[in-house]
Amino acid sequence: MSQLEPDDLVAARKKIAEKIVTTPVMRSDAIDGLLGCRVAFKCEQLQVTGSFKFRGASHAVSLLEDSCQGVATHSSGNHGAALARAARERGLPAHVVMPESAVKLKVDAVRRNGGTVHFCAPTQEAREAGLQAWVEQGFEAIPPYDDDRIIAGQGSCALELIEQVSDLDVIIAPVGGGGLLAGTALAAARHPHKIEVIGAEPSGADDTARSLAAGYRVTEHQPTTVADGLRALVGERNLALMQRFRVKIITVDENQILRAMGQAWTHLKQVVEPSGAVALAALALAVEADPDGWAGRRVGLILSGGNLDIDPLIDTYRSAMTDR
Amino acid sequence: MSQLEPDDLVAARKKIAEKIVTTPVMRSDAIDGLLGCRVAFKCEQLQVTGSFKFRGASHAVSLLEDSCQGVATHSSGNHGAALARAARERGLPAHVVMPESAVKLKVDAVRRNGGTVHFCAPTQEAREAGLQAWVEQGFEAIPPYDDDRIIAGQGSCALELIEQVSDLDVIIAPVGGGGLLAGTALAAARHPHKIEVIGAEPSGADDTARSLAAGYRVTEHQPTTVADGLRALVGERNLALMQRFRVKIITVDENQILRAMGQAWTHLKQVVEPSGAVALAALALAVEADPDGWAGRRVGLILSGGNLDIDPLIDTYRSAMTDR
Numbered sequence: 180m181s182q183l184e185p186d187d188l189v190a191a192r193k194k195i196a197e198k199i200v201t202t203p204v205m206r207s208d209a210i211d212g213l214l215g216c217r218v219a220f221k222c223e224q225l226q227v228t229g230s231f232k233f234r235g236a237s238h239a240v241s242l243l244e245d246s247c248q249g250v251a252t253h254s255s256g257n258h259g260a261a262l263a264r265a266a267r268e269r270g271l272p273a274h275v276v277m278p279e280s281a282v283k284l285k286v287d288a289v290r291r292n293g294g295t296v297h298f299c300a301p302t303q304e305a306r307e308a309g310l311q312a313w314v315e316q317g318f319e320a321i322p323p324y325d326d327d328r329i330i331a332g333q334g335s336c337a338l339e340l341i342e343q344v345s346d347l348d349v350i351i352a353p354v355g356g357g358g359l360l361a362g363t364a365l366a367a368a369r370h371p372h373k374i375e376v377i378g379a380e381p382s383g384a385d386d387t388a389r390s391l392a393a394g395y396r397v398t399e400h401q402p403t404t405v406a407d408g409l410r411a412l413v414g415e416r417n418l419a420l421m422q423r424f425r426v427k428i429i430t431v432d433e434n435q436i437l438r439a440m441g442q443a444w445t446h447l448k449q450v451v452e453p454s455g456a457v458a459l460a461a462l463a464l465a466v467e468a469d470p471d472g473w474a475g476r477r478v479g480l481i482l483s484g485g486n487l488d489i490d491p492l493i494d495t496y497r498s499a500m501t502d503r
Numbered sequence: 504m505s506q507l508e509p510d511d512l513v514a515a516r517k518k519i520a521e522k523i524v525t526t527p528v529m530r531s532d533a534i535d536g537l538l539g540c541r542v543a544f545k546c547e548q549l550q551v552t553g554s555f556k557f558r559g560a561s562h563a564v565s566l567l568e569d570s571c572q573g574v575a576t577h578s579s580g581n582h583g584a585a586l587a588r589a590a591r592e593r594g595l596p597a598h599v600v601m602p603e604s605a606v607k608l609k610v611d612a613v614r615r616n617g618g619t620v621h622f623c624a625p626t627q628e629a630r631e632a633g634l635q636a637w638v639e640q641g642f643e644a645i646p647p648y649d650d651d652r653i654i655a656g657q658g659s660c661a662l663e664l665i666e667q668v669s670d671l672d673v674i675i676a677p678v679g680g681g682g683l684l685a686g687t688a689l690a691a692a693r694h695p696h697k698i699e700v701i702g703a704e705p706s707g708a709d710d711t712a713r714s715l716a717a718g719y720r721v722t723e724h725q726p727t728t729v730a731d732g733l734r735a736l737v738g739e740r741n742l743a744l745m746q747r748f749r750v751k752i753i754t755v756d757e758n759q760i761l762r763a764m765g766q767a768w769t770h771l772k773q774v775v776e777p778s779g780a781v782a783l784a785a786l787a788l789a790v791e792a793d794p795d796g797w798a799g800r801r802v803g804l805i806l807s808g809g810n811l812d813i814d815p816l817i818d819t820y821r822s823a824m825t826d827r
Contacts, residue, residue: 203527205549209615224772225529284769291533405824433821441817445608448548448774448809453820485772487820493765495819496777496811497757500729 181361181416183327185369188362191331192338195237198268199335200226204343207446210459214466216476219344220443220459223336224451224485228292230408231336231359231483232261232323238332239321240265247271250321251313253299253306255407256285257484258323263294274318276309278302282407284488303400303412324356325414334362340479341366347374350479353457354378354387354428355409357417359483364424374479378421378428379461381406381436387413388428391421405433408454408484429461436460443482452487505685505740507651509693512686515655516662519561522592523659524550528667531770534783538790540800543668544767544783547660548775548809552616554732555660555683555807556585556647562656563645564589571595574645575637577623577630579731580609581808582647587618598642600633602626606731608812627724627736648680649738658686664803665690671698674803675782678702678711678752679733681741683807688748698803702745702752703785705730705760711737712752715745729757732778732808753785760784767806776811 205220223231236258240250249272252262259275266273273294277286278301289296297313299305314320322329336359337350350367354360360378367374380387384402396418402410413421420426431439436453439460443451458480466473529544547555560582564574573596576586583599590597597618601610602625613620621637623629638644646653660683661674674691678684684702691698704711708726720742726734737745744750755763760777763784767775782804790797 229772405821437817437821440820441813444774444813444817448553450768450772450774489765489768491823492816492819493761493768495816496764497729497761499815 181327181330181420183331183365183420185365187331188334188338188365188369191238192335194241195234195332195335198237199234201339202226204340205447205449209446210442214462215470215474216466216478218462218478218480219340219347220447221336221340221479221481222449223481223483224449224455228257228260228264228288229484229486230257230261231333231481232257233264234335235329235332235358236261236265236321239326239328240269242328243269243319247319249273249318251310251318252276252321252323253310254323255410256281256288257408257486259294260285260288260292262321263289263292267293274313276306278306282488284486288486323411324358325416327416329358330361330365330416330420332362333359334366336481337363337366340481341370341374344477344479346477347479348476349375349377350481351377351379351458351462352481353409353454353483354380354413355384355454356411357387357413357421359481360426361417361420363481364420364426368424376424376426377461378426379458380428380430381409381457382430382432384409385430387418387421388430390418391428406436406454406457408452409457429465431457431460431464435464439463449482450485451482452484455483455485458482505651505654505744507655507689507744509689511655512658512662512689512693515562516659518565519558519656519659522561523558525663526550528664529771529773533770534766538786539794539798540790540802542786542802542804543664543671544771545660545664545803545805546773547805547807548773548779552581552584552588552612553808553810554581554585555657555805556581557588558659559653559656559682560585560589560645563650563652564593566652567593567643571643573597573642575634575642576600576645576647577634578647579734580605580612581732581810583618584609584612584616586645587613587616591617598637600630602630606812608810612810647735648682649740651740653682654685654689654740654744657682658690660805661687661690664805665694665698668801668803670801671803672800673699673701674805675701675703675786676805677733677778677781677807678704678737679708679778680735681711681737681745683805684750685741685744687805688744688750692748700748700750701785702750703782704752704754705733705781706754706756708733709754711742711745712754714742715752730760730778730781732776733781753789755781755784755788759788763787773806774809775806776808779807779809
């Protein structure tokens with residue numbers, strides 16, 4: 180069970196203030212026009228290592244004892260690179276267990292940030308078993324999301340957003356394991372006025388939506404989604420915090436995710452990975468279902484990261500231009 | 504012949520200050536590591552209408568007399584959209600002559616910003632003839648680059664950059680017609696310390712390099728380059744300013760341009776169009792030729808725009824993911 184209270188986020192944020200980037204908020208008249216509401220995009224693709232994950236990883240590493248010999252984790256990628264970077268900045272080694280299906284760029288990013296990659300089968304069990312082996316060798320486990328240190332660190336993103344945009348009605352964040360979403364719910368709870376918090380989840384990896392509906396953590400989970408960062412199972416602490424703060428979930432299909440990704444690239448000129456575009460997809464779906472209810476709402480939307488393999492896209496572009 | 508002096512840029516900048524975005528400067532440890540110098544990226548893809556062109560267009564429109572009935576221009580796209588937007592903000596119609604080969608997104612952008620598109624053959628002669636027809640009907644021609652109002656407006660980009668990064672050794676800007684590059688040369692000349700100015704040009708559209716080498720404006724020009732924004736012939740005023748300020752040109756091939764575009768997307772998380780990546784390609788080539796000479800140099804690099812068709816790239820991404 181999470182021991183976190185909303186005010187704990189303030190101390191966490193102070194701990195990592197020197198390490199992280201206060202990411203900018205961007206707006207797009209074109210997207211506001213399409214959706215009929217006023218959207219503030221929190222740009223975590225511009226965070227160190229290209230995703231919000233560096234916030235939680237930096238916080239967890241900042242709390243390690245000086246006797247710690249190193250860290251270990253499992254990750255589809257962004258947490259791994261973030262942890263490797265945070266550990267390296269403290270002079271510590273990092274072992275990262277990654278599914279064989281991980282995006283190549285994310286594997287490279289772990290290595291570029293000084294981490295050692297260990298591949299495993301693409302299942303939750305294999306990931307956890309892989310991590311356990313390193314813990315038994317004396318490395319400190321820094322799980323990707325089901326961890327109060329991580330949740331508190333991720334919450335700094337919404338704390339910043341709420342300061343940057345003072346009049347938000349709602350914040351939408353993507354949910355995979357739930358570190359970012361639980362941290363966002365805690366951050367929103369500190370605000371004197373009600374800010375609704377909504378999680379955005381791929382329908383092919385909708386264990387969070389199912390868990391909240393069922394009232395317990397649904398663990399049959401074979402995620403299939405283009406949003407590789409959201410293929411994890413929601414964490415226990417994370418789910419409990421979502422229940423406590425009455426977070427709602429909107430699920431979106433693959434086409435909606437890719438369309439939102441294209442809109443972010445086109446209108447914001449920001450490279451956002453599929454997971455990073457899921458919140459925009461959820462907003463578009465919500466607006467489509469209830470345009471009047473959403474008209475004029477002030478929406479904070481977390482673009483969670485921007486790490487994806489660009490080379491095949493450039494090759495496509497080259498071919499298209501050569502064929503003209 | 505251009506009547507412009509460096510200090511004229513200050514008045515131009517003041518005229519458009521309320522209209523334009525002071526675009527951010529971004530940095531990338533990864534790119535600095537690859538190149539061995541310290542690069543400040545001036546992010547004009549985040550300018551209104553997605554390119555630096557809005558600076559010059561806004562300036563030209565700000566100088567129109569109240570009796571003006573409307574404006575006209577020829578453009579491969581970004582100037583057209585920028586002029587349409589600037590004209591609309593003054594309540595004026597804009598007629599934009601575009602080559603049939605123009606990127607669809609750029610055609611749409613002209614229309615979305617309130618301009619009327621007229622297609623022509625993809626040659627310099629056809630573009631100029633198309634424009635002349637509208638001028639004869641009483642619309643004020645706002646040429647895309649060979650115009651002091653435009654050059655002075657584009658110069659505001661480098662003025663900002665020099666303020667944002669006080670210790671630049673060199674600025675690299677792309678060159679098509681030369682509005683941005685000539686404006687950059689004027690801006691750099693205002694600085695008390697020498698700032699070298701380099702133009703970056705596709706080798707398939709290298710009329711500026713050839714003109715500077717020949718000492719006169721080379722007009723046989725059949726541009727073939729993926730950098731659609733740079734397919735124009737360098738302007739007379741623009742060339743004269745480059746000669747006056749001893750601007751050098753680096754030419755880059757198509758693969759170098761596309762590789763640089765991929766690097767900008769990957770490391771900066773910024774959607775930069777091919778023309779927008781040409782300056783980075785030129786820097787990479789210069790560093791490759793003389794790594795010691797460039798080591799540690801402080802380089803300002805103008806990412807000129809971010810308008811390209813994203814949909815085919817998203818389709819590629821979808822297919823690649825479905826095939827896995």
